[in-house]
Amino acid sequence: MKKLTAIISVLAVLTVAAFIIYDAVQPKPHTNSFFSMNTYCSAEAEGKNAQESLTEIKKIVENLDLKILSRTAEGSVVYNLNKNGEAQLDTETEEYISLLADISNKSSGAFDFTLGAVSDLWNFGGTPSIPDETKLAEALSHSGYKKITVSDGKVTLQDKQAVIDFGASGKGIALDCIKTCLETYKTKRAVVSVGGSVLLFGKGDFTVGIRNPKGDTGSYIATLKISEGCVSTSGSYEQHFEENGKRYHHILDPETGYPVDNGLVSVTVISESGLLSDALSTACFVLGIEKGSELAENYGAKVIFITEDNVIYTDAETQALITVNDNNYSMAENLT
Ligand code: AMP
Numbered sequence: 351m352k353k354l355t356a357i358i359s360v361l362a363v364l365t366v367a368a369f370i371i372y373d374a375v376q377p378k379p380h381t382n383s384f385f386s387m388n389t390y391c392s393a394e395a396e397g398k399n400a401q402e403s404l405t406e407i408k409k410i411v412e413n414l415d416l417k418i419l420s421r422t423a424e425g426s427v428v429y430n431l432n433k434n435g436e437a438q439l440d441t442e443t444e445e446y447i448s449l450l451a452d453i454s455n456k457s458s459g460a461f462d463f464t465l466g467a468v469s470d471l472w473n474f475g476g477t478p479s480i481p482d483e484t485k486l487a488e489a490l491s492h493s494g495y496k497k498i499t500v501s502d503g504k505v506t507l508q509d510k511q512a513v514i515d516f517g518a519s520g521k522g523i524a525l526d527c528i529k530t531c532l533e534t535y536k537t538k539r540a541v542v543s544v545g546g547s548v549l550l551f552g553k554g555d556f557t558v559g560i561r562n563p564k565g566d567t568g569s570y571i572a573t574l575k576i577s578e579g580c581v582s583t584s585g586s587y588e589q590h591f592e593e594n595g596k597r598y599h600h601i602l603d604p605e606t607g608y609p610v611d612n613g614l615v616s617v618t619v620i621s622e623s624g625l626l627s628d629a630l631s632t633a634c635f636v637l638g639i640e641k642g643s644e645l646a647e648n649y650g651a652k653v654i655f656i657t658e659d660n661v662i663y664t665d666a667e668t669q670a671l672i673t674v675n676d677n678n679y680s681m682a683e684n685l686t
Pocket residue numbers: 460461462463465469474515516517518519546583584585588589600601602603604628631632636
């Protein structure tokens with residue numbers, strides 16, 4: 351167990367050290383890394399109560415997962431909802447679900463957090479394989495965000511076989527909870543990553559690496575210089591497998607139940623809200639460049655698309671924040 355913990359710690363440090371490059375802060379920040387929400391989490395904080403805030407951050411992510419978002423932790427809100435078809439909600443969880451339903455609605459169902467049964471058939475978290483077509487069609491027929499109703503602090507699934515999955519938004523929700531904690535602790539400056547979602551907290555600029563979608567963890571094609579906020583990336587490189595020479599990845603088209611195949615390899619969204627950055631990066635991946643840009647704009651978020659043929663698409667304002675440092679990649683004409 352000790353050995354496993356050590357390996358996880360080292361991997362976490364490597365992943366995050368490679369993923370985020372942020373401007374040097376003095377004095378040296380306190381750091382903490384751990385594994386939660388099925389992903390690597392890492393935090394660096396500087397200023398008054400930095401160490402205490404890091405201890406609290408770990409508790410926040412673990413509690414959010416175990417008590418609310420996890421599909422597998424017995425007794426969590428999502429576990430109960432999937433098991434019983436209904437669950438009581440606290441105010442915050444009701445707000446998350448309402449906002450996710452709004453994103454589903456505005457994306458015409460491209461974002462769909464009821465696809466859990468379909469994702470399970472692909473089994474990207476375990477040993478993935480192409481599901482049986484009949485089973486896939488059956489699981490898909492029970493999914494659909496319109497089957498969720500929220501009222502008076504209670505969420506109900508109209509179809510009890512629908513399976514709620516916060517895989518596309520939980521990491522961002524964690525960042526929003528962490529931000530509140532950092533404000534309470536009056537932390538001066540912090541960078542916290544939960545998987546591919548990063549919170550930049552405090553005054554001044556931060557430089558975030560945009561991962562090479564075709565390279566190893568830790569290789570970057572560009573950097574993004576921004577002030578505080580949340581940055582989330584959804585990539586087809588994250589969970590995938592190959593069969594008969596074709597690549598299958600974990601971001602699914604809710605219309606077909608198959609991985610999205612629209613020429614994109616990664617989508618990064620910048621927003622003040624962690625939930626929005628995370629959910630929109632998945633939604634924009636499914637929608638593609640044109641409709642994805644419109645959706646992000648609707649929520650006041652910025653979006654960067656990278657295509658299979660190594661072209662980066664974004665708006666003029668965001669382009670000014672990006673430095674491309676891999677000659678294989680080029681910026682497209684600005685999106686409007
Ligand atoms: P992310 O890495 O944030 O883009 O989230 C990807 C995860 O979200 C997947 O592993 C699934 O659990 C879930 N997911 C896949 N496709 C969709 C979709 N179209 N809408 C919402 N969640 C999805």
